[in-house]
Amino acid sequence: MTHDVQNQPRALENYNLYDGDAALKEGVARQGAGWAANDLADFGAASGTAEMLELGHLANKFPPEFDSHDRFGHRVDLVRFHPSYHQLMSRAIGQGLHSSPWTEPKPGAHVARAARFYMQSQIEPGHGCPITMTFASVAALRRQPDLAKTWLPKITARSYDPRNIRAEEKSGLTVGMAMTEKQGGSDVRANKTRAIPQADGSYELIGHKYFVSAPMCDLFLVLAQAPGGLTCFLLPRWRPDGVKNPLQIQRLKNKMGNRSNASSETELRGALAWRVGEEGRGVPTILEMVALTRFDCMIGSSAGMRMAAAQALFHCGQRSAFGKTLIDQPLMQNVLADLTLESEASLALTLRLARALDRPDDPHEAALLRLATAIGKYWICKRTPNHAYEAMECIGGSGVMEDGPMPRLFRESPVNAIWEGSGNVQCLDVLRALGKSPESLAALFAELAAVQGANAVLDRHVEALKKDLADPADAEFRARDLVDRLAVALQASLLVNDAPAFVADPFIASRLAGRGQHHYGALPRGADCRAIIERGMPAPL
Numbered sequence: 001m002t003h004d005v006q007n008q009p010r011a012l013e014n015y016n017l018y019d020g021d022a023a024l025k026e027g028v029a030r031q032g033a034g035w036a037a038n039d040l041a042d043f044g045a046a047s048g049t050a051e052m053l054e055l056g057h058l059a060n061k062f063p064p065e066f067d068s069h070d071r072f073g074h075r076v077d078l079v080r081f082h083p084s085y086h087q088l089m090s091r092a093i094g095q096g097l098h099s100s101p102w103t104e105p106k107p108g109a110h111v112a113r114a115a116r117f118y119m120q121s122q123i124e125p126g127h128g129c130p131i132t133m134t135f136a137s138v139a140a141l142r143r144q145p146d147l148a149k150t151w152l153p154k155i156t157a158r159s160y161d162p163r164n165i166r167a168e169e170k171s172g173l174t175v176g177m178a179m180t181e182k183q184g185g186s187d188v189r190a191n192k193t194r195a196i197p198q199a200d201g202s203y204e205l206i207g208h209k210y211f212v213s214a215p216m217c218d219l220f221l222v223l224a225q226a227p228g229g230l231t232c233f234l235l236p237r238w239r240p241d242g243v244k245n246p247l248q249i250q251r252l253k254n255k256m257g258n259r260s261n262a263s264s265e266t267e268l269r270g271a272l273a274w275r276v277g278e279e280g281r282g283v284p285t286i287l288e289m290v291a292l293t294r295f296d297c298m299i300g301s302s303a304g305m306r307m308a309a310a311q312a313l314f315h316c317g318q319r320s321a322f323g324k325t326l327i328d329q330p331l332m333q334n335v336l337a338d339l340t341l342e343s344e345a346s347l348a349l350t351l352r353l354a355r356a357l358d359r360p361d362d363p364h365e366a367a368l369l370r371l372a373t374a375i376g377k378y379w380i381c382k383r384t385p386n387h388a389y390e391a392m393e394c395i396g397g398s399g400v401m402e403d404g405p406m407p408r409l410f411r412e413s414p415v416n417a418i419w420e421g422s423g424n425v426q427c428l429d430v431l432r433a434l435g436k437s438p439e440s441l442a443a444l445f446a447e448l449a450a451v452q453g454a455n456a457v458l459d460r461h462v463e464a465l466k467k468d469l470a471d472p473a474d475a476e477f478r479a480r481d482l483v484d485r486l487a488v489a490l491q492a493s494l495l496v497n498d499a500p501a502f503v504a505d506p507f508i509a510s511r512l513a514g515r516g517q518h519h520y521g522a523l524p525r526g527a528d529c530r531a532i533i534e535r536g537m538p539a540p541l
């Protein structure tokens, strides 16, 4: 019969995103959050239900809409979201993805939170933007104890309240971030927004912000020029007296990806704000926040890779061509194994840095975190688009169709690389770290030294890297080359230490043995692709 459906796989749903992810389970235990395993397994089971995955689909199918005024002419700056978005926000906040390491600090708290955020982002990454900003804002707000005392209890509360009312009336608050202006995003020193001191110690902000994501947040960290220079401010959406603070949304951005999340162009027309940190210290203050949002970009992109690889593996395990299941075709095995290796390497680096976040008082961990966050943010986020595309191709023509998850994964994939400091900016930050804190490079090489002798190819790579890093000539021009090599060295060392040899060996052989650039699916002979595929398979076929 023409319309008998044959050789079509079933959807990847009703599976456990934790139990079905060996690399995640092992990584969580290794990096110090084994105590969270049972809760993470429950979270993973709930994350993989058909209903939960559908929320992710709907939140993107019905993107947010903007109303500047109500029907009576009052300015409201209201962004309306599909109910699915609110359900995802509610779950994320209810689970403490925006605050658990702050409210329940203990060894492994960042690792456990990273694991949850990794699973939640696989359902839908767009709502992760306000979750991340709220989480990261805590680091900056701690610089201003009076504001921290007033606002942190509600910012860290596990209560999602999307109402468009003043913060004082709410039980839980979300925080956004407004730095970028038309004339400069990477170079925020070019900011022109002015901050005018008021008699009561507050400021009035006048200017325009070209990108303000999640504009329904209750509070925003904003950069503006005060008399003493570029300064960080906390700006409420509604003034405490109940009057709408004139942070006026002009329009929502028409984005290629990240559709569920609203991003806006916003005008500040004398908006009330409070200073965070000293005048003139805006960049270092907001960098406290940005260091954490950059880390979350690593989680988000690793999650995108995991979902893409999981979809490809599950599909190819069921689909046949030329008389054989795709997963049994040698060339497809090579592609699937390679996608799986990349995904595991990204997760390994992410969880390793979560462990470093858990140990801020350990000088080695702090030094490693300083350098490796820039390296990881650059490398992992940049590896994601091609990974998403290749996974899409594994699914064939249906992979391109909007009724499945692949187009969404693909459209989302470049975003993390661009915001929170684009690729070149990260590489320049690596050079800055090398210059300002040589101990960070020493920490990284100590990590690499720990696996010295385990793999000759990796050893040679590290020696060459050391030599090239010692040469300061044309460092800016060479920065991508150096950071690429640092990133893969670090990933390789983690896999050597922690993953089975059938994962680490082909990763190193394909990426470090000097065989040149290649597409996914060019693992050298001898790679045990079946073992890698079995390890990566998200659910029984």
Ligand SMILES: Cc1cc2nc3c(=O)[nH]c(=O)nc-3n(C[C@H](O)[C@H](O)[C@H](O)COP(=O)(O)OP(=O)(O)OC[C@H]3O[C@@H](n4cnc5c(N)ncnc54)[C@H](O)[C@@H]3O)c2cc1C
Pocket (backbone or CB within 6 Å): 176, 177, 178, 179, 180, 183, 184, 185, 186, 187, 211, 212, 213, 214, 255, 258, 263, 415, 418, 419, 420, 421, 422, 423, 424, 425, 428
């Ligand atoms: C979906 C989305 C949401 C966003 N949300 C927010 C938000 O909520 N709040 C906010 O403040 N911003 C937000 N942004 C803005 C984002 O942070 C900026 O776009 C980003 O920082 C880059 O700034 P830019 O667009 O001005 O590009 P530019 O600064 O003009 O950079 C363009 C390119 O030049 C490169 N470059 C810059 N300097 C150098 C150099 N010295 N050497 C070599 N190359 C260099 C950059 O890496 C980049 O590739 C968002 C962006 C997107 C895409």
